[in-house]
Amino acid sequence: MAALIDGKAIAAKVREQAKEKAAQCAAAGRAPALAVILVGEDPASAVYVKNKAKACEACGVRSLEYRLPADTTERQVLELIADLNADDTVDGILCQLPLPGHIRETAVVNAIVPEKDVDGFHPVNVGRLHLGEDCFVPCTPAGVIRLLEETGVDLCGKRAVVIGRSNIVGKPVASLLTAKNATVTLCHSRTENLPAVTREADVVVVAVGKKHFLTADMVRPGAVVIDVGIHRDETGKLSGDADFDALLPVVSAITPVPGGVGPMTIAMLMENTVKACRAHLRLG
Numbered sequence: 001m002a003a004l005i006d007g008k009a010i011a012a013k014v015r016e017q018a019k020e021k022a023a024q025c026a027a028a029g030r031a032p033a034l035a036v037i038l039v040g041e042d043p044a045s046a047v048y049v050k051n052k053a054k055a056c057e058a059c060g061v062r063s064l065e066y067r068l069p070a071d072t073t074e075r076q077v078l079e080l081i082a083d084l085n086a087d088d089t090v091d092g093i094l095c096q097l098p099l100p101g102h103i104r105e106t107a108v109v110n111a112i113v114p115e116k117d118v119d120g121f122h123p124v125n126v127g128r129l130h131l132g133e134d135c136f137v138p139c140t141p142a143g144v145i146r147l148l149e150e151t152g153v154d155l156c157g158k159r160a161v162v163i164g165r166s167n168i169v170g171k172p173v174a175s176l177l178t179a180k181n182a183t184v185t186l187c188h189s190r191t192e193n194l195p196a197v198t199r200e201a202d203v204v205v206v207a208v209g210k211k212h213f214l215t216a217d218m219v220r221p222g223a224v225v226i227d228v229g230i231h232r233d234e235t236g237k238l239s240g241d242a243d244f245d246a247l248l249p250v251v252s253a254i255t256p257v258p259g260g261v262g263p264m265t266i267a268m269l270m271e272n273t274v275k276a277c278r279a280h281l282r283l284g
Ligand code: NAD
Pocket: 140, 163, 164, 165, 166, 167, 168, 169, 170, 187, 188, 189, 190, 191, 194, 207, 208, 209, 210, 228, 229, 230, 231, 241, 261, 262, 265
């Protein structure tokens, strides 16, 4: 029977470690502080922002929320970011995406100084990640790797297939797996004969945004599956990009949805915020 990769438990451990390090920051000067900007009324974004504030509280991180109306101009958002960049008591800044159509995401992401870019979306952090240098790693990809590490999956020399090449998930996951010495294939919507590629893999990470996309016939017996997808049906029930029930008897380990990758994202945000603060306070 396959092992369930318990993202809830692993996320709790990451949060606990972040809390300890946050307490060290507080003892050395001040608690870490995270500024979250939310523009407009997107309900899913509002839930994410609320959950981030809750995690901050649990970890001893000071949370600053900036809720701006949907008609806020790009210039006003950039001015707020400039103020937060200059504020010595703020360690991390993130702007919840998506933004209203009149505000350019790239302008906003590029405005946050790389040292406070705890989402890891700034081009400097993206570049450092691909160079294998110390940087802020985007939270969901960092969570995927932590799940594999905590499960004891040996990636060295193994074949890993990532399905999905988005900038926030697929590409950074592929880069991180490469840094772990896996042999990585990055697949996407134009990949020919995808099942033949995925069947070669020891580890499959699926991030396509299509419910139950990864089926049992697409993986070889004993593979490890990490499911990044999140889909909510009319009844509120969550499911992922992998056909979990069908895959369970075939794989050696798999993340459930909910309770797999999902809880890791905010936990890794806490880790990144504490890392920013420690650098800021020169705690090493
Ligand atoms: P995206 O839409 O930006 O990218 C999807 C990728 O899938 C694209 O690169 C596309 O080429 C690929 N794709 C689409 N159809 C395909 C096909 N038929 N065959 C192969 N590849 C195909 O999505 P994203 O932002 O990377 O998110 C992916 C999923 O992960 C979504 O369900 C999203 O909700 C979820 N997600 C979860 C978290 C989390 O915290 N757990 C974070 C981010 C995204």
